[in-house]
Amino acid sequence: MLQIITLLVENKTGALMRVTGLLTARGYNIDSLTVARTLDPELSRMTIAVAIEPHQRRQLIKHMNKLINVLQATDLTDSPAVIRELVLMRVRAPQESRTAILKEAEIFGARVVDSTLEGFALEATGDIEKLDEFIDIMRSYGEIEVTRGGAVAVSLESKKLRLSPPVPRGAEEGKTEEKNGVI
Amino acid sequence: MSQLMSGAKILLECLAREGVDTIFGYPGGVTLPLYDAMYDNPIRHILVRHEQNAAFAAQGYSRSTGKVGVCCATSGPGATNLVTGLVDAMMDSIPVVALTGQVTAKLIGSDAFQEADTFGITRSATKHNYLVKNVNELPQIIHEAFYIAASGRPGPVLVDITKDVFQGNAHYAPVTSIHLPGYKVYTEGHTGQIRRAAQMMLEAERPMIYAGGGIVLSNSSAELRELVELVDAPTVCTLMGLGALSSEHPNFISMPGMHGSYAANMGMYNTDLIIALGVRFDDRVTGRLNAFAPHARIIHVDIDPAEISKIRNADLPIVGDLKRVLPKINEVLRELKPEAGERPGLKAWWKQMREWKSAHPLETSVSDTEIKPQHLMREIDRLTKGKAIVCSDVGQHQMWAAQLIRFNEPRLWINSGGLGSMGFGLPSALGAQVANPDQLVVAICGDGGFQMSIPELATLFNFGLPVKVIVMNNGYLGMVRQWQELFYANRLSQVTLDGFPDPVQLAGAYGFKGRTVEKPSELAEALETAFADPGPYLLNVRVTPTENVFPMVPAGGAINEMVLTPPQPAEARK
Ligand SMILES: Cc1ncc(C[n+]2csc(CCOP(=O)(O)OP(=O)(O)O)c2C)c(N)n1
């Protein structure tokens, strides 16, 4: 199962390498990764989708939090969060299937961003599984070309988003949570 | 007031402000401007003979003093040669700052002469690393590097500096503040947790204190001793923690783990409360995990949150600096102790402990015909009286030294614990001697590991460093041979070390004294002569070639099922 990890990192050379290095050193293949700057130009938000073995999850998040360039790393897998992805797609659409394709696109809330005699370019956003379905359906109409943007996420737990030190008050410590305070 | 200075000069100025008095290094093309600035700078540069040894020497300097060790290398091969020493420092949490030269910024990526991606290569070999391409950033980065290396859980930090940064000029003004928004260090420990920990300690009937390198790194030996006495718990010190509690202390049991004593391992198996202080439950300590302290609850104090519950779930975790946390625990212990009831179990526990100790003491056999390795370590112990700095290489000799030499204080026992890097002994002793010119520094090496760092004999001579190099010569890569004997039907594959050089000629060639000892009757006198000599000394001690280290917990074995003595009779060894 994919874990979604969100990180707030310093916008510095090497920060990305340090984070991905922790994953590659353990032999994990990253499913998707997005990085972009935040409101504060000195910080970036990174979202990683990766399948980590359950026994290594907590440890990995702790190691990410230890990185000097990482302000906060949070595992969103089991906490309330909105996770979305953007897909850009080209569909070959001969005359007879154009209407059907547009109908399906509408159902998935996709937008037509380009239309030619040969077919459409579509833009869709949604959660990852929904987009998988959308892609499957479009494929049934023939050849398609897809670029996925990778997961982006935002936690709905307000305390997870604070910028103050995140380790290891509870969340990381399982049952012994509140007891294992910091400071 | 700022001042226009070259990057090289700015670097040296920053080092001076960090209190650096010594750099272990080796020059090269891109560090020429730096070495030119060093020419008339008061910071002492120790020219080693290989960059790996610069990193090991910086560690010896740091491990023996607690200060940050500094090493320096040129780009490309110089930087790559440092890597083993950095990973070694990483594994044992030793604060080291490594400075490397890099090709001129605009040449990076062009396969320039002696270009290597040092920043990328050392990413996982360091606690943090930097690439400096702008001279204006240099001062800030140098001070950050020292701060990161020494604070929190210490470790190595590398700063890769392009040649044009050394050459460029900048207006230098002293750095007054450091801003690292992502760097979190938790020092104080949670008050409630500290209280609960103290209560648990006073309730335990069979407590064990498991003290490690964290006590040494945080300089909290005095605080540990107080805790030991308040709880009156038997105490084991790990390979990294030897000396954290004086070996002479009545509560000291010895080292636990693969080659730990019977009493230490039986204690760890049967305890009902492990008080783990600055340790990381290394596999060499725990053996098979489900047989490690199966009846115990765990209190784990460490400054690194990632160590808590990494291997063994902590029933009571405290994240903090031992130097800050231990006094608080001790305070609660002093407060609670008068009210705490008698612990009848504790008396029985100590009785049991003493029985284990006397049932299987550590092997110290002596022979009339050959020098036993244990005999060698016992003699070193007798003559150094727990006061010398002993730097060990990696192998059987390291285990015997750890078992049999006493250390009355922390920072006397220096060895490569986590990485187990052969070649560590001699250069780390070099670094320790530089930092402690008036102290007896002994390097104990195997005949294998010694030959990995032989060139540093020249450095010893060069700087008049009176290190006593003791080669425990068993003619084998002994530790590997032992495993081949025990687990691979004695099919000895590539472990014979023929052709050890004559130490008299070898040391003589470097300009000091050397000697071979073969007879047990000569051993004491030879060691005394070496230790009394004002200069460096190389002692080649021929010991029983096929002696094995016991007790032994085979890899993945249970700590209560130690192999105590060689399989009888030693048919395989004939
Ligand atoms: C750099 C390095 N290479 C290989 C090893 C594996 N190794 C561990 S102990 C050992 C044998 C060491 O032989 P020696 O230095 O003679 O010491 P002894 O065990 O005989 O005391 C070897 C090869 C290592 N620890 N480090």
Ligand SMILES: [Mg+2]
């Ligand atoms: Mg040997």
